[in-house]
Amino acid sequence: MDNSILGKFQYVDDLLAAAETCKQSGYAISIISPVPLVHEIEHTFGEGKNPIKYFTGVGAVTGLLFGILFTIITSLLYVLPRAGRPIIAIPPTLLISYETTILFGVLFTLLGFIVLALVPYFKESEYDVEIAIDAFGLRVHGVGEDKFSDIEKVMRENGSSDVKRIEKK
């Protein structure tokens, strides 16, 4: 059972102040916003982890190897001389592997983004129409029955206009 509280804010500095208080009390929080707050959040909480870079790195290396091996092996599978050029020609191999490096890098980055950022949220439906437009939401996870009023108080003190409780079975 994950009980959580969603508070809506008009101003980002209010939200960050409330978030900091909640985080110091040991709650897991998430900030929901219509615009990226990457810099502001980094400024307050420090830089987050970036696991996508592993996907990108693996993708780029895979692409490079694929490009090199693919051009070499397919040329060897059916040896046809053309215009006195070598069967394993180096400049085209470099060029093709350059393109496949980019192609695989892009596709793996997309895969990483989908796996890490989209899939875990498929079933999360707590989302407010206002947050899609001009409100900023602070969600505090794992709040027990007794602590509810404490968190609400923190939010209200920091300028939250609307606090609501979300229960999940």
Place this chain on the structure above:
Amino acid sequence: MAGLLARIAERWNIHREPGFFKKLDHKWTMVIDLDKCNGCGACVTSCYAENNLPVVGKEECGVSRAFSWLRIERYVEGEYPDVKVKFIPVMCQHCSKAPCETGCPVYATYHNQDGLNVQVYNRCVGTFTCATYCTYDVRRFNWRTYKFEQPLDQQLNPDVSVREMGIMEKCTFCIQRIRAAKDKAKDEGKTVEDGDIQTACVQTCPTGAMTFGDLQDADSKVAKLAKSPRRYKLLEELNTDPSVIYLKRVMKEGPSKHG
């Protein structure tokens, strides 16, 4: 998977063999003696008959879509009355370093073991790259479906395919005759000898200006003619290394400037 790897290893060894590109079975070459050529055009006609070339008519010829694989180029020098007309038969030069072969993405044109620049009609997708890259403008394209009406279809050469719309083609050095001669020699347990193969144009040439043979065979006629001091290759400076050798025409005032 193991089979695939074995095959790759085998091909790797083939292509690592020293002189893989130069060690050809034959090196078919044509020598054209311009001193003997009188520009009659019999070779062009025989090429049409041998290779099932469509006759496209006046309008298409007017927009430079004549289908001749072999053409006689005429150049006029000087003003009347002091005029010199010069001519040179030009067909696919079967370049050893052909620009067209690098252009094709689907291997429709490549170099075979006889040193020929071959065109595989069924693989062609018609990107026009080969024809654009060709320095001699000898490639011909099937702009439309050319039909051979009754009774003209009766005179088609059964050894040569009739090409469909949308593909590129060019002089093959009458590869069907080369094939037949090699098959016959193989059946008799011999190798192809000089003079066994004559392309249609060589066979037709009334003055004997054209000679066809294997340059690798040192005793062949073409190998001897190729040593002539009059020898030159068309647009040699482009480094395409053609297989057609021209012998310069000798005129009153010395060798002609343009062959």
Place this chain on the structure above:
Amino acid sequence: MDRSITYKEATEDISGIITKTGWRYYAILTLMGVSGVSFLFLPWAYQIYAGQGVTGLNAPIFWGLYLVNFIYWVGIAHAGTLISAMLYITHTPWRRAIARGAETMTFFALFLVTLFIFIHMGRPWNFYWTFPYPSQREIWTSFVSPITFDVFAIGTYTTSSIVFLFFGMIPDIASLSHTTTGWRKSLYTFLSFGWRGTDRQWHLQAKACMFFAAFIMPLVVSVHSVVSWDFALSVVPGYAKTIFAPYFVTGALLSGFAGVLLMLSVMREAYPVIKKYVTAYHYDRVTVFVVVLSMIWSYLTLMEVVTGLYANTSQEIEHLKYKLAISPFSYLFALMIFSNSVMPLLYIFKKLRSSFIGRFIIPVFVLVGMWLERFLIVPNSLSRKFLPWMWHDYSPTWVEVSITAGAFFFFISMFMIFIKVFPIIAIFEVKEDIGIPMRKPH
């Protein structure tokens, strides 16, 4: 950007472009769609049926208007990715309001690029033979061919552009899925793929976007270089020039930026609400790019001619004579120089940058000039190859002209459909531009 615009207003303005549709829109869309089909697809069907003989191509000139259009549309595609990728990496703020429109142009231009490759082929029904795939024929593709480079470069470019465009739209689509109803809501809910706008998602979005931008920036340069190598790797005079790769890339960016300017101007007239977001400031910035690119282009054009003269082979001289001294190509060359080198210089005057002339006239000139540049390179060089016996001229037939024109109509109609389904201005980026609301401004 006007900081007094509220977030709510921005959302309403931009989703208003999507949802509020007048009769004029339908009238123009119908006109463009019908013209696109009848000018592009019907002649193409006729050409597939009757063969390439219906074009004006002939024995030495095998590449005509279709290849010209192919390069032209690759060029138009370039500005979109450059604006969104290069300016993203350099954190240029004015990128935000115009990037989505430019990326959309890229997407549809690449669609036409692919179409023109198929249109120019002799046997387009066998187009898939140019892709490497295992088949019973056991044959792959020849990797020394520049056409194979094209398959890989343009394939990668198209894939990356689609990924970049739709990836960038996910937050907007999610926000629209809450404000729309009916079929749009179902579509947007599906396409938002679970986007909620949490801090973690935004963090990963920014990182992924940076990676995409870093990949796409070198790709932009490589794609048009590869396209130029279709020509530069031959030995034909007029084609075999080492200067072609930078020349083509510069020309592509020049035409792409002109395309972006014209597109923005037309959009601003059609939807006056966009004037709030795309302002004179944006014109000011983009036109600076146009001036710089135009000057680089002029230099490279001069170098192309001068290196030909310097080579001084008879073929090069004949080719230059044909291009520079014989009507009508000499007039076309003069028009090209006027449109690409002289007209963009007007942007030096600050007042002209966002005036009517700067918004409409100069971009149109540049677009025409860049088309002429490709025309003067592609079929013209082939008219004067090596053996004078085969010299021939080229004049396009109605089929080629009609397909060329139809491509523009088709492009416009696809663009018009797009702006009614997806936000043409990135909502979340515009909001970022407005500024993040703080109680205590710092």
